[in-house]
Amino acid sequence: MALTGLEIYKQLPKKNCGECGVPTCLAFAMALASGKAALDTCPHVTAAAREALDSASAPPIKAIKFGNGSVMGDENVLFRHDKTFYHPTTLLIRVSDALSDDELSQKLEEIKGLEFDRVGLHYSLDGVAVVNESGDAARFEKVAGIVAANTEKSLLLLSSDPTALKAALVPLASRKPLIGEATEENYEAIVNLAKENSVPVIIKAEGLDALNDLVVKAQALDYKEFVLDAGSRNPVETLANLTQFRRLSIKKKFRPFGYPVIAYTSKTEPLDEIMEASVYVSKYASAVVINTSAKAHVLPLMTLRQNLYTDPQKPIQVEPVLHSVGDVNENSPFYITTNFSLTYYSVEGEVEASKIPSYILPIDTDGTSVLTAYAAGKFEPEKIVDAMNKSGIADKITNKTVIIPGYVAVISGKLAELSGFKVVVGPRESSGILSFTKTL
Amino acid sequence: MSVALVKERYTSKVGEVVLGATSEQGGTRTSTVSVGGDSTLPFLHFEGQMQNRPVIAMEVNDTVPEWNEAIKSQFGDVLGNPGAWAKKCVDEFGADLIYLKLNGADPEGVNRSPEDCTRIVKEVLAAVGVPLIVVGCDDDEKNNEIMAAIAEAATGENLLLGLAEQDNYKSIAAAAMVHKHTLIARSPLDINICKQLNILINEMGLPLSKIVIDPMIGGLGFGIEYAYSIMERARLGALANDKMLSMPMICTVGYESNRCKEANASAEEFPGWGDLKDRGVLWEAMTASAMLQVGASILVMRNPAAVRLVQKNIADLMNK
Numbered sequence: 224m225a226l227t228g229l230e231i232y233k234q235l236p237k238k239n240c241g242e243c244g245v246p247t248c249l250a251f252a253m254a255l256a257s258g259k260a261a262l263d264t265c266p267h268v269t270a271a272a273r274e275a276l277d278s279a280s281a282p283p284i285k286a287i288k289f290g291n292g293s294v295m296g297d298e299n300v301l302f303r304h305d306k307t308f309y310h311p312t313t314l315l316i317r318v319s320d321a322l323s324d325d326e327l328s329q330k331l332e333e334i335k336g337l338e339f340d341r342v343g344l345h346y347s348l349d350g351v352a353v354v355n356e357s358g359d360a361a362r363f364e365k366v367a368g369i370v371a372a373n374t375e376k377s378l379l380l381l382s383s384d385p386t387a388l389k390a391a392l393v394p395l396a397s398r399k400p401l402i403g404e405a406t407e408e409n410y411e412a413i414v415n416l417a418k419e420n421s422v423p424v425i426i427k428a429e430g431l432d433a434l435n436d437l438v439v440k441a442q443a444l445d446y447k448e449f450v451l452d453a454g455s456r457n458p459v460e461t462l463a464n465l466t467q468f469r470r471l472s473i474k475k476k477f478r479p480f481g482y483p484v485i486a487y488t489s490k491t492e493p494l495d496e497i498m499e500a501s502v503y504v505s506k507y508a509s510a511v512v513i514n515t516s517a518k519a520h521v522l523p524l525m526t527l528r529q530n531l532y533t534d535p536q537k538p539i540q541v542e543p544v545l546h547s548v549g550d551v552n553e554n555s556p557f558y559i560t561t562n563f564s565l566t567y568y569s570v571e572g573e574v575e576a577s578k579i580p581s582y583i584l585p586i587d588t589d590g591t592s593v594l595t596a597y598a599a600g601k602f603e604p605e606k607i608v609d610a611m612n613k614s615g616i617a618d619k620i621t622n623k624t625v626i627i628p629g630y631v632a633v634i635s636g637k638l639a640e641l642s643g644f645k646v647v648v649g650p651r652e653s654s655g656i657l658s659f660t661k662t663l
Numbered sequence: 664m665s666v667a668l669v670k671e672r673y674t675s676k677v678g679e680v681v682l683g684a685t686s687e688q689g690g691t692r693t694s695t696v697s698v699g700g701d702s703t704l705p706f707l708h709f710e711g712q713m714q715n716r717p718v719i720a721m722e723v724n725d726t727v728p729e730w731n732e733a734i735k736s737q738f739g740d741v742l743g744n745p746g747a748w749a750k751k752c753v754d755e756f757g758a759d760l761i762y763l764k765l766n767g768a769d770p771e772g773v774n775r776s777p778e779d780c781t782r783i784v785k786e787v788l789a790a791v792g793v794p795l796i797v798v799g800c801d802d803d804e805k806n807n808e809i810m811a812a813i814a815e816a817a818t819g820e821n822l823l824l825g826l827a828e829q830d831n832y833k834s835i836a837a838a839a840m841v842h843k844h845t846l847i848a849r850s851p852l853d854i855n856i857c858k859q860l861n862i863l864i865n866e867m868g869l870p871l872s873k874i875v876i877d878p879m880i881g882g883l884g885f886g887i888e889y890a891y892s893i894m895e896r897a898r899l900g901a902l903a904n905d906k907m908l909s910m911p912m913i914c915t916v917g918y919e920s921n922r923c924k925e926a927n928a929s930a931e932e933f934p935g936w937g938d939l940k941d942r943g944v945l946w947e948a949m950t951a952s953a954m955l956q957v958g959a960s961i962l963v964m965r966n967p968a969a970v971r972l973v974q975k976n977i978a979d980l981m982n983k
């Protein structure tokens with residue numbers, strides 16, 4: 224949210240004394256607006272003006288980074304259709320220090336497996352939340368150490384006991400974990416601990432009002448690397464809080480809530496828990512801590528996250544090169560489609576289901592679907608022939624037949640003429656491919 | 664200090680639609696189901712009314728479906744018997760509505776006659792007391808034929824009939840109007856076509872309170888984000904008093920989610936994806952969850968285990 228020179232000028236002392244190195248306050252304001260000067264070079268600026276300028280130029284939700292490349296916050300809209308969501312919900316698996324060593328190593332093994340490949344994309348778990356439930360500072364420190372040694376992922380260290388937290392944090396400070404939680408009772412100790420170690424810290428209070436008070440007090444410790452938790456632990460209340468955080472920070476520029484927010488699931492059954500987490504991923508949580516680490520549970524949640532954080536303006540594309548499905552040979556059917564990921568993978572899925580080894584060539588349509596591409600002149604016979612030539616398909620199949628989407632049946636003649644291939648009009652929708660293959 | 668909450672002031676709300684009719688209302692249902700009527704974004708009880716809880720319609724087919732075993736095995740031996748199947752959905756799985764899909768009408772399949780289709784609708788009506796949604800097969804012409812017959816045979820039942828689409832809406836809209844049913848207007852993820860279709864149907868004389876929008880969602884991992892944003896925009900439109908977007912929305916969650924590979928591939932085929940059982944259930948349930956967050960009023964579902972999860976999720980979110 225950059226300020227204009229004029230907006231900055233209003234806050235300056237208007238002495239035109241030139242001590243900042245430029246002759247007038249206005250010139251200095253212009254230099255500030257374009258990032259060529261720093262406010263500190265004016266010795267006369269008031270504390271109030273500094274505060275106003277700092278907060279007006281800050282983004283509505285501060286970006287908080289921790290661990291191994293995790294970024295939370297820095298969102299600008301309430302709805303993805305307004306622009307896009309930028310920083311996918313950070314997903315953390317909860318590991319209690321009350322687990323036995325065996326249970327712990329089992330859990331860590333399971334967590335290691337949380338890497339997924341689907342539709343040409345790779346999904347990774349972001350991190351592990353080590354929770355101090357043992358009530359034993361030494362145990363917490365030990366478990367945090369074991370977890371850290373067994374994963375490269377980001378870490379969250381969670382304890383309300385400043386001594387335990389310090390013991391666990393100090394040896395791991397270089398991993399830059401997120402720590403928590405600072406509450407009304409312990410916030411000075413914990414925020415100062417975070418400050419000394421340059422790590423972000425969770426500020427937790429019961430309800431938005433109490434949290435507002437606590438954030439203001441914590442900020443007075445001259446530290447602002449915060450993540451917020453309004454304490455709710457059920458879906459409907461958490462949804463309401465997460466919505467208020469997002470609305471207040473973006474619509475009202477309410478500074479105390481201009482930080483990322485973390486949510487925790489409360490359900491004990493893993494499937495219920497994933498459903499609960501899906502609400503928080505959909506609606507505004509910057510980070511979610513879940514218990515289950517079974518692949519079958521985490522994959523759907525990560526898929527939802529990936530889907531919702533896709534930029535609506537930038538459709539995901541597949542590489543426009545020849546793909547083969549199954550053990551292809553010179554008699555394999557040859558399909559063309561577009562390089563819009565969704566279109567391509569729908570086709571690929573159906574072709575795979577047909578159990579007939581086939582070639583698929585996605586044409587580069589800038590990631591648009593067949594109809595949109597055709598309407599925009601991106602699915603023309605000339606272009607298709609060009610892609611076919613580059614793919615070397617003519618040397619791979621002897622049947623010299625190309626199957627085109629039903630929606631572009633009109634290009635059949637031209638395509639046949641230019642390519643020398645026989646053109647077969649396939650179904651309009653990928654869902655028709657299975658029955659279509661029975662006619663081949 | 665107390666924080667001043669941001670509560671949006673909307674000028675309107677989602678239209679309310681009643682499905683089914685009791686004997687006093689000219690039908691035979693033991694109860695009706697109301698959907699829509701909400702004056703807030705989904706589940707934000709602090710700023711408006713969630714007038715009616717979102718409901719779940721369970722899928723029943725007139726032919727034995729080609730679903731995966733993990734789903735089919737939960738139904739036992741009723742899959743060849745639409746009446747018994749519907750009854751099981753209501754009695755055992757708590758379905759609010761039955762969504763009867765007449766795949767068997769397809770000329771390329773069983774090619775059931777309109778009379779035969781009507782008989783099956785009657786059978787299901789007799790088997791359950793909840794309101795019924797009835798849709799046809801993949802053949803437009805045949806659908807017009809069977810829907811006309813069904814609409815007439817079930818006059819007064821206030822069925823939710825589908826599907827009216829931009830290039831094929833007149834016949835079914837007329838049937839719904841004459842025989843007092845409600846209509847599903849389906850548009851392919853396009854807010855303008857959606858509005859246009861509602862206008863066309865409305866111009867034929869069907870009141871807006873007799874239309875439900877089917878935005879043609881995609882399943883989780885396969886285009887759900889398009890549905891998510893279109894529906895969110897439609898909901899905001901309804902709240903901003905755009906009458907042609909104000910109808911409740913129905914989402915074919917079971918069909919779309921179970922088309923996805925992730926809902927069907929075994930762990931042997933894709934070891935990286937984990938066990939199929941929970942994955943399949945969650946694939947459907949999470950598709951439903953995302954749609955609930957953007958304003959779905961009717962979820963058409965398939966897998967009883969997924970239905971159970973979504974019922975709990977709805978109950979949690981309606982719990983003020």
Ligand code: SF4
Pocket residue numbers: 235236237238239240241242243244245246247248249251264265266267268
């Ligand atoms: S030093 Fe400050 S007061 Fe003096 S001209 Fe520069 S901006 Fe204005």
